[in-house]
Amino acid sequence: MCGIVGYIGTKKASPILINGLLRLEYRGYDSAGIATIEKSGISIMKDKGRVKNLYNLDGIDNLEGTIGIAHTRWATHGKPSKENSHPHSDNSKTFSVVHNGIIENYNELRKFLTDNGYTFYSQTDTEVIPNLIHYYYNKDSKNDDLKLLRAIKSACMDLKGSFAIEVLCKDFPDNMIVVRKDSPLVIGKGENENYISSDIPAILSFTRDFYLLNDYEFVVLSRNKAEFYDKDLKPINKDVKNIEWDASSAEKDGFDDYMLKEIYEQPNAIRETIGAKLNENSKCEFEELDFTKEYLLSLNKIYIVACGTAMHAGLSTRNTIEKLCKIPTEVDIASEFRYRDPLVNEKTLCIFISQSGETADTIAALKLCKEKGAKTLTITNVIGSSITREADYSIYTHAGPEIAVASTKAYTSQVVLLNILAIYFAETMGMTNPCIKDLKEEILNLPKKVEECLKISEKVKDFSKKVYNEKDIFFLGRGVDEVVAREGSLKLKEISYIHSESYAAGELKHGPIALIEKDITVIGIMTDPNLVEKTVSNLQEVITRGAKTMVISNQKIDDTMFEFVINIPNTHPFISPIISIIPLQLFSYYIAKEKGLDVDKPRNLAKSVTVE
Numbered sequence: 001m002c003g004i005v006g007y008i009g010t011k012k013a014s015p016i017l018i019n020g021l022l023r024l025e026y027r028g029y030d031s032a033g034i035a036t037i038e039k040s041g042i043s044i045m046k047d048k049g050r051v052k053n054l055y056n057l058d059g060i061d062n063l064e065g066t067i068g069i070a071h072t073r074w075a076t077h078g079k080p081s082k083e084n085s086h087p088h089s090d091n092s093k094t095f096s097v098v099h100n101g102i103i104e105n106y107n108e109l110r111k112f113l114t115d116n117g118y119t120f121y122s123q124t125d126t127e128v129i130p131n132l133i134h135y136y137y138n139k140d141s142k143n144d145d146l147k148l149l150r151a152i153k154s155a156c157m158d159l160k161g162s163f164a165i166e167v168l169c170k171d172f173p174d175n176m177i178v179v180r181k182d183s184p185l186v187i188g189k190g191e192n193e194n195y196i197s198s199d200i201p202a203i204l205s206f207t208r209d210f211y212l213l214n215d216y217e218f219v220v221l222s223r224n225k226a227e228f229y230d231k232d233l234k235p236i237n238k239d240v241k242n243i244e245w246d247a248s249s250a251e252k253d254g255f256d257d258y259m260l261k262e263i264y265e266q267p268n269a270i271r272e273t274i275g276a277k278l279n280e281n282s283k284c285e286f287e288e289l290d291f292t293k294e295y296l297l298s299l300n301k302i303y304i305v306a307c308g309t310a311m312h313a314g315l316s317t318r319n320t321i322e323k324l325c326k327i328p329t330e331v332d333i334a335s336e337f338r339y340r341d342p343l344v345n346e347k348t349l350c351i352f353i354s355q356s357g358e359t360a361d362t363i364a365a366l367k368l369c370k371e372k373g374a375k376t377l378t379i380t381n382v383i384g385s386s387i388t389r390e391a392d393y394s395i396y397t398h399a400g401p402e403i404a405v406a407s408t409k410a411y412t413s414q415v416v417l418l419n420i421l422a423i424y425f426a427e428t429m430g431m432t433n434p435c436i437k438d439l440k441e442e443i444l445n446l447p448k449k450v451e452e453c454l455k456i457s458e459k460v461k462d463f464s465k466k467v468y469n470e471k472d473i474f475f476l477g478r479g480v481d482e483v484v485a486r487e488g489s490l491k492l493k494e495i496s497y498i499h500s501e502s503y504a505a506g507e508l509k510h511g512p513i514a515l516i517e518k519d520i521t522v523i524g525i526m527t528d529p530n531l532v533e534k535t536v537s538n539l540q541e542v543i544t545r546g547a548k549t550m551v552i553s554n555q556k557i558d559d560t561m562f563e564f565v566i567n568i569p570n571t572h573p574f575i576s577p578i579i580s581i582i583p584l585q586l587f588s589y590y591i592a593k594e595k596g597l598d599v600d601k602p603r604n605l606a607k608s609v610t611v612e
């Protein structure tokens with residue numbers, strides 16, 4: 001969802017900017033643009049469509065500037081068009097701005113500026129920003145080095161909503177100013193150069209040293225330094241953080257698509273996530289956490305809050321927490337939870353799951369729980385992401401950068417980590433459950449079992465070829481298998497655009513069975529030994545009505561009943577979703593490929609949803 005790149009240094013900026021935008025493509029966008037400071041002033045090149053179209057714009061090769069800003073836009077206010085693309089300028093063309101986020105009071109600000117003689121040329125909320133900066137810049141009679149910073153700060157204080165912005169000013173040709181509020185932005189430190197990006201992987205090939213910004217921290221960048229100021233424009237110190245990911249882990253490594261690469265990275269991602277936290281013969285360890293037995297025993301509830309696939313990771317693990325810790329656990333969608341005045345207090349532990357750590361609704365839900373006095377714990381994949389700066393505790397999945405929009409390895413790593421967390425809670429609480437030993441052993445076996453499961457790839461591909469032209473596909477399961485059905489259905493609709501629904505198999509008779517007709521495809525997931533018979537009966541009901549069935553199971557079932565059976569490795573039922581989702585990830589991938597779709601960048605979707 002919108003990407004920002006910036007460069008200030010000694011090299012030609014435009015190729016670096018375009019290259020950075022290409023690396024941010026996965027976030028989702030519909031137009032792109034760059035602005036550089038040239039001898040003649042600020043030059044802006046932008047258009048709707050793909051980043052690579054920028055290479056065809058007249059004059060792009062003549063840009064010599066060594067300072068520039070760049071943006072991929074995902075339309076919110078105003079359709080995708082050249083006019084609405086970023087960078088945007090003020091009326092006097094003194095300032096050029098790119099912006100991620102949403103300015104909620106832009107109508108009010110637009111009216112204020114129009115009343116003060118400003119004209120608007122786009123339908124965007126962003127265009128108020130350069131004009132507002134100009135308004136304050138003009139009003140300031142002092143002509144010192146901080147004049148630009150003061151104007152930007154005053155403008156930012158008027159903005160409601162979320163923003164990460166980069167500003168160029170033709171009067172300060174050797175500087176760039178950046179600031180963020182509730183929208184991601186990082187600064188990569190090089191030798192006599194600084195890189196700016198909304199996402200670490202986009203600039204990982206240039207540096208691994210990063211400054212992570214908090215809300216309302218203003219940064220004045222020059223070639224050889226980054227100066228930080230707080231809200232009151234008092235200088236502040238910032239430490240450089242070294243990021244362990246390397247650039248090659250953010251490349252495709254010979255795979256056709258990031259999604260396929262990330263599916264195949266799961267054994268290793270799980271290994272990294274387990275790390276040193278879990279050991280078969282000793283207690284689980286989380287050095288980041290200091291929960292005492294008394295605190296955990298005092299809890300009246302655990303809330304797990306997240307969006308989309310991350311929410312499914314929560315649902316997959318609710319049962320483990322309740323069974324091992326005997327603490328009632330609720331899982332909710334962040335965008336619903338935050339507006340329903342949830343019953344949260346100091347006796348509630350709130351866990352927020354977010355791969356990106358930038359999801360606006362999840363962060364807002366976390367802030368709400370903090371206000372209500374609960375302890376907040378986040379599970380994320382991105383070190384230093386916004387959510388980690390809000391949460392009381394942060395633990396990391398260590399799945400490595402996930403570039404494809406459809407989440408795969410982040411999901412399985414989240415489920416792994418949540419299961420280990422549940423064991424850690426139970427052990428700290430002194431709960432004794434004989435299944436813990438078995439569960440630990442099975443978690444440690446997961447990387448191998450996932451590797452084994454990936455071998456069924458060709459079989460899944462064969463089935464995908466048979467059904468890729470379907471209009472509707474149904475997914476059924478019970479217990480944790482119902483959550484896997486939801487996640488499989490989400491993956492399929494996201495990247496193949498096939499309409500799909502998932503149901504708790506027992507609900508079928510209560511309505512959805514009316515949709516079953518001859519030749520419709522129904523996928524059943526059956527890993528829970530206690531529920532397998534029941535799901536088989538439900539599948540029998542759809543077969544009777546003419547449905548084609550594919551079954552994913554680690555149980556003994558009558559293969560002859562179903563059109564296609566995918567046998568997967570057996571494991572502890574708490575963690576079976578980590579294995580049973582693999583064939584469904586591959587299924588959606590191969591269907592999308594068969595349809596010739598862009599797997600990594602599905603339409604209308606963004607990797608990181610930084611607005612509500």
Ligand code: F6R
Binds near residue numbers: 307357491
């Ligand atoms: C689906 C998918 C989304 C994300 C959701 C939350 O494949 O990727 O549903 O899971 O947007 O994103 P994060 O985890 O970054 O908060």
